[in-house]
Amino acid sequence: MNFTGTxxxxxxxxxxxxxxxxxxxxxxLLIKGEPGTGKTMLAEQIALALNLPLIQWHIKSTTKxxxxxxxxxxxxxxxxxxxxxxxxxxxxxxxIKGKIWEAFRSxxxxxxxxxxxxxxxxxxxNDLLLELDKMEFYVYETKQIIKAVKRPIVIITxxxxxxxxxAFLRRCFFHYIEFPDTVTMEKIxxxxxxxxxxxxxxxxxxxxxxxxxxxxxxxxxxxxxxIDWLKLLMADDLPEDVLKNHDAKKAIPPLYxxxxxxxxxxxxxxxxxxxxxxxx
Numbered sequence: 001m002n003f004t005g006t007x008x009x010x011x012x013x014x015x016x017x018x019x020x021x022x023x024x025x026x027x028x029l030l031i032k033g034e035p036g037t038g039k040t041m042l043a044e045q046i047a048l049a050l051n052l053p054l055i056q057w058h059i060k061s062t063t064k065x066x067x068x069x070x071x072x073x074x075x076x077x078x079x080x081x082x083x084x085x086x087x088x089x090x091x092x093x094x095x096i097k098g099k100i101w102e103a104f105r106s107x108x109x110x111x112x113x114x115x116x117x118x119x120x121x122x123x124x125x126n127d128l129l130l131e132l133d134k135m136e137f138y139v140y141e142t143k144q145i146i147k148a149v150k151r152p153i154v155i156i157t158x159x160x161x162x163x164x165x166x167a168f169l170r171r172c173f174f175h176y177i178e179f180p181d182t183v184t185m186e187k188i189x190x191x192x193x194x195x196x197x198x199x200x201x202x203x204x205x206x207x208x209x210x211x212x213x214x215x216x217x218x219x220x221x222x223x224x225x226x227i228d229w230l231k232l233l234m235a236d237d238l239p240e241d242v243l244k245n246h247d248a249k250k251a252i253p254p255l256y257x258x259x260x261x262x263x264x265x266x267x268x269x270x271x272x273x274x275x276x277x278x279x280x
Contacts, residue, residue, distance in 0.1 A: 033177030036222025
């Protein structure tokens with residue numbers, strides 16, 4: 001197996017090396033990077049490129065590690081016992097299989113995505129150390145050991161909202177997705193909009209990267225937001241010179257709502273525009 005990207009996903013040489021190294025070492029690949037740089041999409045594209053099933057576990061602040069393994073539904077069993085249901089005799093009827101169980105028991109190798117692991121409690125990664133290392137876990141209710149039939153390719157994403165434990169990091173292969181440079185960004189845009197006018201791309205990217213350079217922004221616009229912005233620019237039939245005559249230092253970009261996502265940054269751009277006009 002060798003991942004080289006796909007028609008719909010531009011993977012840099014460094015990212016390709018990281019993916020293939022993690023597969024070779026049979027270690028989880030921990031991916032970090034700015035939001036909107038394609039971390040979640042990476043797992044989808046690996047599964048597509050290698051023709052493997054994708055199992056996605058999207059983590060929330062309330063998610064517990066045990067849910068990825070299994071959960072025992074004692075409430076349903078109690079209710080069924082009160083109703084005289086025959087199935088209460090078999091406790092396995094009340095075991096809810098998690099995403100890790102699903103990946104471990106698959107006859108075909110899978111790609112297992114554990115998405116945004118840093119959203120969960122700080123102990124969440126530690127609670128999965130043994131299971132992801134040994135590729136097995138014990139089900140106490142049924143007294144059985146669930147072992148991986150085929151070791152899944154595990155992709156773990158993080159937005160750096162919390163520090164991950166050292167013991168967990170030691171068991172992962174790590175890669176940080178750098179924000180795309182101009183050349184890479186042009187390739188990404190071309191994947192999404194192959195027929196877009198190059199002049200529009202050039203002008204939009206100048207504004208986009210200028211906005212990202214403004215000091216003090218609470219949230220810099222990401223790759224996905226550039227893609228959304230370009231879609232609007234193409235759909236709204238704006239005058240051809242609206243970007244050409246635009247000076248990012250003087251005013252907020254047209255349709256800025258696709259790029260700027262909070263009022264503090266809007267006020268910052270308005271303040272900069274006002275200061276520039278006042279200095280003239």
